[in-house]
Amino acid sequence: MGPRIAIDVKGRSKKIITMETKLEIIKKYEEGMCIVTLASAYGCNQSTISTIIKYKEATKVSKSSKGMTVLASGTTSINDEMETLLILWIKEKEIAGDTLTRSVISHKASAIFTDLVEAQKDGGGEGTS
Structure with a gap:
């Protein structure tokens, strides 16, 4: 499992999955792992995994730095x-x-x-x- 970053948002901790981990999730999904299994393996909701899979093409073509966590909509x-x-x-x-x-x-x-x-x-x- 890849690194997760914890940030404080409105008094509660929010976990952010790095781009490196997202690519790992996409790879495992394409190898045949189901969303439920991935969600439990990475300790997040199924909807989170589904969203990562939904945007897999954008994530794959991104040349983001290792520490990046999100693709900004204005990034070209x-x-x-x-x-x-x-x-x-x-x-x-x-x-x-x-x-x-x-x-x-x-x-x-x-x-x-x-x-x-x-x-x-x-x-x-x-x-x-």
Whole structure:
């Protein structure tokens, strides 16, 4: 069973299933495990498992980070690509020994996003700085 995150919502604890666990549930369902068995194995309601199965295609194509728990409705492939490129840039800066502040990272994320949007308008080419 994958990790579950507990958050406090209106005075009660709410468990959130990570994307990694959702993919695991989908895989087991496709291998023939029934919803009732999955629900008891993961300690959640059958309706939760059914909802995960219902949105399995969107979950599969998502390139979400390991710690992600939900697919935001406004998230696009540009956001995913921007996040990937930003993480690579941060790692390069860390290797180089540069100090990064929140404002520097935010500015770079904005620049990468703008470049990706412009590249998409121009025909989909790479255009990050």
